[in-house]
Every structure is written in structure tokens, then in C-alpha cells.
Amino acid sequence: MRIGAHVDPANPLDAAAARGADAVQFFLADPQGWKSPATRPDADALRASDVDIYIHAPYVINVATLNNRIRIPSRKLLVTHARAAAELGAKALIVHGGHVTAGDDIAVGFDNWRKTFAYAEKEGGLPLPILIENTAGGDHAMARRFDNLARLWDAVGEFGAGFCLDTCHAHAGGEDLLGIVDRVKSITGRIDLIHANDSKDTFDSGRDRHDNLGSGKIDPELVVAAIRASGAPAIVETPGGPEGQSADIALLREKAGG
Numbered sequence: 001m002r003i004g005a006h007v008d009p010a011n012p013l014d015a016a017a018a019r020g021a022d023a024v025q026f027f028l029a030d031p032q033g034w035k036s037p038a039t040r041p042d043a044d045a046l047r048a049s050d051v052d053i054y055i056h057a058p059y060v061i062n063v064a065t066l067n068n069r070i071r072i073p074s075r076k077l078l079v080t081h082a083r084a085a086a087e088l089g090a091k092a093l094i095v096h097g098g099h100v101t102a103g104d105d106i107a108v109g110f111d112n113w114r115k116t117f118a119y120a121e122k123e124g125g126l127p128l129p130i131l132i133e134n135t136a137g138g139d140h141a142m143a144r145r146f147d148n149l150a151r152l153w154d155a156v157g158e159f160g161a162g163f164c165l166d167t168c169h170a171h172a173g174g175e176d177l178l179g180i181v182d183r184v185k186s187i188t189g190r191i192d193l194i195h196a197n198d199s200k201d202t203f204d205s206g207r208d209r210h211d212n213l214g215s216g217k218i219d220p221e222l223v224v225a226a227i228r229a230s231g232a233p234a235i236v237e238t239p240g241g242p243e244g245q246s247a248d249i250a251l252l253r254e255k256a257g258g
């Protein structure tokens with residue numbers, strides 16, 4: 001069982017060692033910006049490392065939106081980040097499901113996802129798996145509630161899209177964690193990664209505030225059960241720096257084994 005943490009991009013391998021992590025996730029550029037990733041001096045070390053590397057795409061990416069001025073650059077930036085992530089030997093690139101705006105036809109949002117994968121194929125293909133992550137908020141999200149997730153998968157399943165299950169987002173988004181792995185898999189057929197986070201907020205609050213395991217509103221046993229049932233690697237995206245994340249990783253190792 002591989003367990004790791006979301007860390008600062010400055011020195012991910014040192015951060016992994018400080019946390020006893022088998023895996024790290026980090027950003028390759030400002031998550032709130034549109035910049036392409038810069039070349040990393042530690043690329044060789046990252047490629048050679050035993051630590052599994054996951055890259056999180058910037059939050060500004062929204063390939064579902066009907067707004068051309070966001071959708072078109074989002075597609076391009078997704079492909080750019082996929083290439084940069086593959087250069088580092090990353091296992092996958094994680095990206096949020098995105099959303100449309102109130103009043104938009106949500107069906108167009110799902111189709112925009114299909115078009116994103118079709119665009120990437122035309123541009124030479126994606127060099128690593130893209131994991132679409134469930135999100136916590138909004139009434140027009142592609143991957144908050146699983147009825148929409150099913151419609152999204154009808155659009156992207158044929159392209160081999162992967163799925164990242166965030167336990168904080170599921171809880172805050174209104175999807176019960178009990179039995180969640182079977183429910184997801186009945187839609188996507190796969191879970192490639194678990195974001196193992198507690199939530200500061202109540203069920204179905206729509207808020208996205210992560211907490212350390214056992215400190216928030218989620219029973220840690222449900223997070224452990226999701227990791228076990230999925231057999232997927234887990235990344236904690238929790239506060240508290242090396243100390244807080246080490247404790248979360250240790251808790252998962254102790255309870256989930258491995």
C-alpha cells in the first residue's frame with residue numbers, strides 16, 4: 001500500500017523523506033495561474049526516485065465550461081501539464097472535474113470533456129493517465145454528485161480517463177462514504193488514487209476545507225475502508241506541515257496496513 005502527501009513543489013523528495021511518504025503530489029506551476037510548468041533541476045532525481053510522483057493540475061483549469069476564454073486555454077494547459085508531468089516520470093496528472101455556470105446546459109459540459117480528450121488525441125495523445133477528481137461544491141459540477149459523474153463517464157470513459165476519489169470532497173459534496181468505492185466503480189470501473197482527507201465541514205455542506213484525519217467531521221474508519229476497498233494508493237492533502245501529514249500517514253498505515 002502506497003501512502004503519501006501533497007507537498008510544496010520546492011523539494012518534493014526531501015518532503016517525502018520528512019513524512020515517511022511512499023508518494024508525493026505537487027503542483028508544477030501556481031495553482032491559481034495559467035503559466036506553463038518551468039523546467040525542474042531535480043527532474044532526473046524525481047525520475048530515478050522510488051517515491052511515486054503525482055502531479056496536480058492548476059485549479060484554474062475548467063475544461064467543462066461553456067466560456068471559450070477559459071475552456072480553450074484549459075485544454076491546452078492540461079496537455080502542457082500532462083507532458084511536463086510525464087517528463088518527471090509521474091504516475092498520473094490529477095485534475096478537477098470542473099463545472100458549467102447556472103443557466104448553461106450541463107450536457108454541453110460533459111461533451112466539452114469528451115472534446116478535451118479528443119483534442120489531446122489530435123495533439124499527439126496524453127503521455128500519462130489523467131485522473132478526474134470529484135469536487136465538493138457547486139450545483140453545476142461535473143463530478144460532485146455521482147448522477148453527474150455517470151453522465152461524465154458516458155462521455156470520457158472510452159478515452160481511458162482515470163478517477164481520483166477525494167474523501168473530503170465526497171463527504172462535503174453529499175456522497176456518503178459508506179460503500180462509496182463500489183458506487184464509484186459501478187460508474188467508472190476504476191479508482192486510481194484516493195485523496196485521503198478529513199473535512200472541517202458537515203455532510204453536503206458544499207465547502208472544501210480539508211482537515212487532518214480524525215480532527216474533522218469524517219470517521220477515519222470510513223477513509224481507511226475506502227483505501228482498503230479500492231486497493232489504490234492514497235495521498236493526504238491535509239494541513240499541519242510535515243508533522244500533521246506524518247501523523248495522518250502513520251494513522252493510515254496503522255489502520256489500513258502497509
Ligand SMILES: [Zn+2]
Binds near residue numbers: 133
Ligand atoms: Zn483532492
